[in-house]
Amino acid sequence: MAAGAVRISLLIALFALSFSFSLGYDPSPLEDICVADKNSQACKNPNQVTADDFYFPGFDKCGNTSNKLGSAVNLVNVEKLPGLNTLGISMARIDYAPSSTAVGGALAPPAPPLDPPLYAPYGLNPPHIHPRASEILVVLEGSLYVGFVTTDNKLFTKVLNKGDSFVFPIGMVHFQYNYGTTNAVAFAGLSSQNPGTIRVANALFGSKPPISDDVLTKTFMVDKKTVNYIQTQFQ
Amino acid sequence: MAAGAVRISLLIALFALSFSFSLGYDPSPLEDICVADKNSQACKNPNQVTADDFYFPGFDKCGNTSNKLGSAVNLVNVEKLPGLNTLGISMARIDYAPSSTAVGGALAPPAPPLDPPLYAPYGLNPPHIHPRASEILVVLEGSLYVGFVTTDNKLFTKVLNKGDSFVFPIGMVHFQYNYGTTNAVAFAGLSSQNPGTIRVANALFGSKPPISDDVLTKTFMVDKKTVNYIQTQFQ
Amino acid sequence: MAAGAVRISLLIALFALSFSFSLGYDPSPLEDICVADKNSQACKNPNQVTADDFYFPGFDKCGNTSNKLGSAVNLVNVEKLPGLNTLGISMARIDYAPSSTAVGGALAPPAPPLDPPLYAPYGLNPPHIHPRASEILVVLEGSLYVGFVTTDNKLFTKVLNKGDSFVFPIGMVHFQYNYGTTNAVAFAGLSSQNPGTIRVANALFGSKPPISDDVLTKTFMVDKKTVNYIQTQFQ
Amino acid sequence: MAAGAVRISLLIALFALSFSFSLGYDPSPLEDICVADKNSQACKNPNQVTADDFYFPGFDKCGNTSNKLGSAVNLVNVEKLPGLNTLGISMARIDYAPSSTAVGGALAPPAPPLDPPLYAPYGLNPPHIHPRASEILVVLEGSLYVGFVTTDNKLFTKVLNKGDSFVFPIGMVHFQYNYGTTNAVAFAGLSSQNPGTIRVANALFGSKPPISDDVLTKTFMVDKKTVNYIQTQFQ
Amino acid sequence: MAAGAVRISLLIALFALSFSFSLGYDPSPLEDICVADKNSQACKNPNQVTADDFYFPGFDKCGNTSNKLGSAVNLVNVEKLPGLNTLGISMARIDYAPSSTAVGGALAPPAPPLDPPLYAPYGLNPPHIHPRASEILVVLEGSLYVGFVTTDNKLFTKVLNKGDSFVFPIGMVHFQYNYGTTNAVAFAGLSSQNPGTIRVANALFGSKPPISDDVLTKTFMVDKKTVNYIQTQFQ
Amino acid sequence: MAAGAVRISLLIALFALSFSFSLGYDPSPLEDICVADKNSQACKNPNQVTADDFYFPGFDKCGNTSNKLGSAVNLVNVEKLPGLNTLGISMARIDYAPSSTAVGGALAPPAPPLDPPLYAPYGLNPPHIHPRASEILVVLEGSLYVGFVTTDNKLFTKVLNKGDSFVFPIGMVHFQYNYGTTNAVAFAGLSSQNPGTIRVANALFGSKPPISDDVLTKTFMVDKKTVNYIQTQFQ
Incomplete structure (x- = not known):
């Protein structure tokens, strides 16, 4: 599809990329122990x-x-x-x-x-x-x-x-x-x-930076004052 | 460890139990299609x-x-x-x-x-x-x-x-x-x-039956009135 | 089974080998994010x-x-x-x-x-x-x-x-x-x-190096001329 | 969100559905044997x-x-x-x-x-x-x-x-x-x-029903005659 | 490859077989709960x-x-x-x-x-x-x-x-x-x-039926009398 | 919950830890080949x-x-x-x-x-x-x-x-x-x-260091002499 030189450098780029990525899963181990x-x-x-x-x-x-x-x-x-x-x-x-x-x-x-x-x-x-x-x-x-x-x-x-x-x-x-x-x-x-562990209230009202008031007021159907009051509990 | 008869009936019970259980996972399928x-x-x-x-x-x-x-x-x-x-x-x-x-x-x-x-x-x-x-x-x-x-x-x-x-x-x-x-x-x-999908606010304030007020007031550090107001939004 | 010294060096070799290998799977992650x-x-x-x-x-x-x-x-x-x-x-x-x-x-x-x-x-x-x-x-x-x-x-x-x-x-x-x-x-x-992605026709007729003509002619039951013609389409 | 009766029947329908589906995977077994x-x-x-x-x-x-x-x-x-x-x-x-x-x-x-x-x-x-x-x-x-x-x-x-x-x-x-x-x-x-097992040539030229000639001619860049000839080899 | 009728009955047989098999794995569930x-x-x-x-x-x-x-x-x-x-x-x-x-x-x-x-x-x-x-x-x-x-x-x-x-x-x-x-x-x-749970000694000396004496004597390099003595402990 | 400075150093510590760990599993690969x-x-x-x-x-x-x-x-x-x-x-x-x-x-x-x-x-x-x-x-x-x-x-x-x-x-x-x-x-x-591969007899009687005699005598209900005799077979 593409000319030789372009294709080759493309392949090289692909290879450079393809030997990276991914680490960290759970299922069945591959060795007795892996401390x-x-x-x-x-x-x-x-x-x-x-x-x-x-x-x-x-x-x-x-x-x-x-x-x-x-x-x-x-x-x-x-x-x-x-x-x-x-x-x-x-x-x-x-x-x-x-x-x-x-x-x-x-x-x-x-x-x-x-x-x-x-x-x-x-x-x-x-x-x-x-x-x-x-x-x-x-x-x-x-x-x-x-x-x-x-x-x-x-x-x-x-x-x-x-x-x-x-x-x-x-x-x-x-x-x-x-x-x-x-x-x-x-x-x-x-x-x-x-x-x-996601402590739900902390994730919503204590994140860094905080979630937008607009999102929180609409999510819980309360006013900003209430949202802000709760947020101060999780600082 | 146990006498013969007991052991046998135990084994039977175990067998009766052991061929049951578990259904429903995700990973790699065992067949092309399984509608x-x-x-x-x-x-x-x-x-x-x-x-x-x-x-x-x-x-x-x-x-x-x-x-x-x-x-x-x-x-x-x-x-x-x-x-x-x-x-x-x-x-x-x-x-x-x-x-x-x-x-x-x-x-x-x-x-x-x-x-x-x-x-x-x-x-x-x-x-x-x-x-x-x-x-x-x-x-x-x-x-x-x-x-x-x-x-x-x-x-x-x-x-x-x-x-x-x-x-x-x-x-x-x-x-x-x-x-x-x-x-x-x-x-x-x-x-x-x-x-x-867990809509967090619904899970907390709209569950059937509702989560105890004590749990919710303590979780969000608000009074029962506020908790009850929010709950009415998710009925 | 083997004499002590041999066994020890064998163990060392085994250890040297055993802490390597394997990287790159899909299932459930072990961390929230792993960019x-x-x-x-x-x-x-x-x-x-x-x-x-x-x-x-x-x-x-x-x-x-x-x-x-x-x-x-x-x-x-x-x-x-x-x-x-x-x-x-x-x-x-x-x-x-x-x-x-x-x-x-x-x-x-x-x-x-x-x-x-x-x-x-x-x-x-x-x-x-x-x-x-x-x-x-x-x-x-x-x-x-x-x-x-x-x-x-x-x-x-x-x-x-x-x-x-x-x-x-x-x-x-x-x-x-x-x-x-x-x-x-x-x-x-x-x-x-x-x-x-395996584009089937490309894998068969456009690989580097090409698959042997003998394999392709026999696979598709066609003559070499046809195989070679198709191959030129995927250069 | 929805009226009570509708919601209830919806829930029932959901339940009726939700206890079905999925069978057939590979990973680690849950029992010693499952013939x-x-x-x-x-x-x-x-x-x-x-x-x-x-x-x-x-x-x-x-x-x-x-x-x-x-x-x-x-x-x-x-x-x-x-x-x-x-x-x-x-x-x-x-x-x-x-x-x-x-x-x-x-x-x-x-x-x-x-x-x-x-x-x-x-x-x-x-x-x-x-x-x-x-x-x-x-x-x-x-x-x-x-x-x-x-x-x-x-x-x-x-x-x-x-x-x-x-x-x-x-x-x-x-x-x-x-x-x-x-x-x-x-x-x-x-x-x-x-x-x-997917025998590639059979999947493309021997499927039941056959794949459209238009797809195959375009895939291999050959004419219909060639496609049809190959198809006859896989009947 | 095979004549039509044979092939069809073969396909039917294959289908009859292919919608069976496999049950019982561990990984990530497909539903919230599956009691x-x-x-x-x-x-x-x-x-x-x-x-x-x-x-x-x-x-x-x-x-x-x-x-x-x-x-x-x-x-x-x-x-x-x-x-x-x-x-x-x-x-x-x-x-x-x-x-x-x-x-x-x-x-x-x-x-x-x-x-x-x-x-x-x-x-x-x-x-x-x-x-x-x-x-x-x-x-x-x-x-x-x-x-x-x-x-x-x-x-x-x-x-x-x-x-x-x-x-x-x-x-x-x-x-x-x-x-x-x-x-x-x-x-x-x-x-x-x-x-x-495989209690190793029980698996070897207490299985039903027992493992052959020849296998056990050779495995542990002991005589039959010792094997038989141990076996009586796991009846 | 904690004061700012402490919290920040805690977060740093957490991050320093969290990007490590785990290597070596089996299921479906993420790349064609990973030698x-x-x-x-x-x-x-x-x-x-x-x-x-x-x-x-x-x-x-x-x-x-x-x-x-x-x-x-x-x-x-x-x-x-x-x-x-x-x-x-x-x-x-x-x-x-x-x-x-x-x-x-x-x-x-x-x-x-x-x-x-x-x-x-x-x-x-x-x-x-x-x-x-x-x-x-x-x-x-x-x-x-x-x-x-x-x-x-x-x-x-x-x-x-x-x-x-x-x-x-x-x-x-x-x-x-x-x-x-x-x-x-x-x-x-x-x-x-x-x-x-766990050769059961070797794991029990040939480990380095050896498993305690007390454990082995009790496991197999034999005396120390027998245990020690078997152990010599797996040195």
Whole structure:
């Protein structure tokens, strides 16, 4: 189609381009282990791999829940534990205060309500999405009111007590809320070395730079004053 | 470990269970075509497959944007086009009104603003997530202000004009907003036969049943009145 | 099995080898974004990523169809749009001339024929395969006669008009042919960041170096003269 | 957005639709074994699975090469060997006659030519594509001239002798040609339970119904007479 | 190639075959949820899905470790928790007795040994493989000596205390052994809805029917008497 | 949540981390070819790729079976054949001696036994697992007694003769044993570029460093003397 010289330089250009691109997926590994090497974006030299590359301590420590939400998430993903690389799994510990230190003092225990509970400002892991992982959560201490929303806006909720487990499907909005009068503790397994977390309210009202007021007022059908007020909560 | 009889019945139970479960994924197909059969949850009999199974008309029709958001999405996924089954692709047409019929009348064209634009209530495809697809969008008519937010709450935005294309990565919150004085039209390719759409505001404030007020007030740091007002917008 | 020293050096050799290999797949990404970096074969430094990495202009431009086939394909894949990396999607614009400039002048509009049409040398996107992508095509202007062939040599065809869409399954031979008297324009979404295109006739008769005459004569059951004539068309 | 009743029936319709679709992929299995059950499109009841479900005999039989191409392929895929289901592997035996019975009699052995060989009409596995599998081929008897073409139309060829192996990447056009004076035999491993085979010439000239003459004449830049002649070879 | 009638019946046979096969994989789901339906091998009707489909209780219960190994595994996979279907995750609780009830009484606490410990018959989760899952384990109570072996027979071991976590890569032989004087409890996240477990000793010496003595004596280089003795331990 | 400066340095730290990690998977390639480059952990420069990158000789050579097991495996994976990279396939030749040179002299041919055979110390490919590949094996010479064990410890066995093929599902323990009086030869296709091989006995008794005696005695329910004896066989 094109003259020889042009074609040849085109081919060279194509080759120059074609040997680049793409890095970073999940499925089945190609090697037994491929420990993440922070300096080279490659597998760590197998000769230098030790058992410590697969080890992470500290899951016995209670998270600091002295914050607005009264909760703390300790997600151990591939950034913290390089041995997780290519293995499609990670784990988190989540602590929930019995009452938020930011909002108010201790509350009376809630009366046994119908679903959903209607009044108590307890520790909350707020609505969020893991774009790359499903999650199975087990309650070790306390009680949680949990839920997720499917793409047709159907809400599934459950009150969980000690020893109960629950599944949050990949990509769905979900939350956990301390439903009891004591601290709650949960562990979660997640189906990715790097699940990612989108706290929905933060993504909308706390992004850098902020999303346009016009978009937000129209999205939530509220005035700018309300939008701006919420935004100040996420600075 | 267990006595013979018990063991045998255990094995039988295990077998009874083990030949069930799991259906519905994306990657590389196992057959040339596997047209979705609505009655049997299986591939349509190949003898009865015709070209019409791979065909869908109507992308030339302008969507009805006479709604609160001033936008209309026509997503052709595997439910509408059974031939998409196992093929990992779908397509959408999106129309954006020049001004929302619900909020007000025609507006003066916006002065060329800095990013982001600060005032105009034009047609909006509100912040949403496709949990199972990346999206590439091309503008056929008009201008759009588009953006997406990554999991570290970084916002990437761009003003697109006719002929411009833009990519929204899988699982990220993104939106498009009519930035001009005329109708806007865009087409989008999506990397799944069933991308799914989570309109974030709807998931939080319009779910059935609704998410607990306690969760929502704490999530957005607003009072119940505001939460309830927003909820009424999504009934 | 082997003596100590030999075994050790074997292990070292094995290690030296085992931390290499493999790069370049499609499925679900491990990070929100991984913009292709042409210099390093790795993800671009996230600090340097901007919205422009996800942007590509020019889809409003009509392709140059003044060539033998009377068609022009503008495929925007990861080489042109680095932000597509790891996202499993790309997009193309295809233009089809109403009559080929190479073969002859304007033709009378074809009479409404039965399938397939029998005479008109209009713009053709010739039989080709995308080895890594399914394709959904939508017609924006004009009419197209399209088709694909499955591995059991069954042909599925359809005449598409403005607003019609059609699916070509991954790996199948397919084509589009301008069926009308005006220019035709189509957009296509493809389920890979790098679909690849095998124009079948070019692969067989236009490869560098050429495929042996013996293979081609036997493949098509024609004499060398015919093979050589066709080959000259693809130089 | 819509009135209650309409919305409800819409939801019902959506549900009715949403629990269908999709079947048939390759990656990592969910169970140890899932033997294909021809009657139910599901895994065979594990209680009825036997070793024979994983067994296939006859690879010692020489294929019948008394045909135009002088070759015979015995591909054992999941249709023949149900135990291959979900396992991503299959195997083929290929026989190549030393001279084609259709074209002529026995030929003098070819003089040692440069690449490519220029004259002898020996047994040919003609240019074809496996849309779902890479292939590794090993020569057990005889010599083969083999090659594949990448999407930038670059041809890679090699002469293989007894004991030599060669790789054909997934989705690429490739062929094998008997390069010697004796029968040749090869075995091939393929990376799918159902690789699929597109014999390129058959797809273009032997499809049912046939591809339009207009498309084929324009594709190969030949006249209708030539197209029709070739078509008769593939009836 | 073949006569018409034969060819047609061949095609019919091919079609009859080709619309079957394959079910059961892991990667990214095609729908928000696809709850396993034990009766139909398909997704449960979404109208009948409830929160209980995603719920499993009892992880607070200590497993019964009164057995030869002094350990108990409670793996909650898709068979027990149908909502896990298509989600690529599961969870297990593992209990380890401080001393085996089968082998002997309570032992003196081990002196701080070098790696590996040399004497104590405590609770053991014996060497096993999950063919379809990586595992991340966190210790809630007690101490564990854990390890895995790569395909080049390299052993990686670590002593874990309360709050420590460790990763076992998919497909590798691994074990956990109670290293302390108290009960030990661990939770594990696994990257599959159905990880599968191969207890290596059981597979070799406890299969039904048993593996041939000739194979086992040669594999372990021991006499039949030893093989037969071990086999009786796994009846 | 955090003060500006802290937040910024946190973000920088996060970015510094987030652009690393992960390399090495199997599924569908992103490019036609990506030849493994041992020096750079990336695709070889396409300009320097030749047909020899896809070629490996020597499969006609009989393996040296003068060892304890009386067998020899020649697995050609991506380490030996760089062109296999990203293609999900590899191949092996396996030779089986008619009698083990280490254990004894030639044996009388076995009488036709029931399944399983009960006495002959012939060449054995001992129980092993490929953690990343299914295998299809074809017998070219001789007879083999083969088997695999599923995760519920069910054994499937078969006697194979010349021309017979058999499938070993991914991740399952399997073996082949020379069942005849002559040399046996088999070829196997494997569904990964790097299947990996875990010889179960070697992993347990021959690891470096060795697995603790306590673990092994408890696993097999034997005394330390037996464990230590077996260990000496795998030094």
